[in-house]
Amino acid sequence: MEGRLANSWRLTVNDKNFIKTALLSEIRIDGRKPFEYRKISIKFGREDGSSEVQLGQTRVMGMVTAQLVQPYRDRPKEGILSIFTEFSPMADPSFEPGRPGELAVELGRIIDRGLRESRAVDTESLCILASKFVWAIRIDLHILDNGGNLVDAANIAALAALLTFRRPECSLGGEDGQEVIVHPPEIREPLPLTVHHLPIAISFGFFSNESILVIDPTHNEEAVMGGRMTTTVNANGDICAIQKSGGEGVPQRVIMQCLQLATSKAASITKQIKDAVEVVNTERALRKVKRHPTSTGVDVREKQN
């Protein structure tokens, strides 16, 4: 028991009081204002569909893979979208390996609801042969470092990975057109997924004195705050989902204020994701061009000699 006690992160009484008093003067411990978001950096891996998002100290890695499976019986013409979260013990001393805890399941549900209910990903285009073969898209989110506000970072990682994922092209063949031939990427160019809009999750923290509201709470603020709410909105102003998980009650006007703040932040975050994806796509296209050189390059060094 003692060994486990020795390794957890603790918050002192001094810190709890300080975070609350500082918020009364609208100061947060990392120097941000209450409605300021942390810097987001989005990076991509070599494979299609892998992304790494850093939101301040929080780091999340997203990975998208696809497999051909039989569809669900009640939805024979739709593909399947599933989200798996892994809370690595290196992210936080309280994360245990093995079964996902409450927080992991909640995070998965929020992101899942944001993508599925709002129909952000077009699942009908994933159907190859009705009732027989559809693509099952699997999004794996690995939490690498917990610096607070995992939901937002994981959501951005999932969206970035979905936008850069390419699935193999396949066509029907065989004697009666019932066989599916999956073309390897060298023969036929893999296709991107159809994503209609980007639902962005924005999290808020509520503090007990005089309903103080902050956006994008850090790890320390999460330990002190009295309630949290995550709103998933997109750049068009549609509200995709709202999740308020426990904590104290908030009046209606505070929720409306949160939604308005979220919509304005969502626009800038959507732009950032799209720009980053654009850069990566251009880079990948250039790399593909170099793969089949039609002319040999000239070695400049020979000329100098």
Add this chain to the structure above:
Amino acid sequence: MENKQSSSPASFVDSTVVPGDVVLDLSSMTSQTIKLGGGLRQDCDAISAMKAGTLRFSKPNKYWIESSQKRYVPCVEDTILGIVVDSKADNFLIDIKGPAMGFLPVLAFEGGTRRNIPKFEVGTLLYLRVVKANFGMNPELSCTDASGKAAEFGPLKDGYMFETSTGLSRKLLSSPTCPVLEALGKKLSFEIAVGLNGRVWVNAASPDTIVVVANAIMNSESLSGAQQIIMVDHLLKNIQ
């Protein structure tokens, strides 16, 4: 092997060593007493490094290895910041960011008797001294200095505590004063307690002073002296 044993100890001082490097050969220095600090181990005549870091030497005869980690390994006579986790009949259990909990005896206070045992709630921050630190045992702590006086040890009220690496704590405590603290001290007034276990506590009259000092110190780890002063000036201009 012959070459290694005949190399002079001066060649390793202030350079990076890794565990296993033989940094000193005692057979060539017969009539001297050498004091070994952290990270060094004696195997008969050879002194070898146990930690990765820089070998340091201070006259007349002290050698030690300096490295910066996030973990803390308790050493005797270190001053540290601990957080109360639990209180038992004889000891308080204190979290000191080390491999094991520290024990603070309930009587280890100035004028402490069984009648006036202090009551600390869970989460109280204390400034403590390490009395005993042996491998495998829980370190023993105290709220008095070696002669039994209180000497600023004990609970810290208000303020804000943040965590750093052990190397940064040592830099903050070094003399002459670390450039970042000097630059901050010229413009702001604040109170600071630095624990060698990688914890720093700051207190000031207004919350934004505390936030500026905390962020300045956290950012100063990888900067050189001049860069630290520039960084502090930049931060202070942004407030005013």
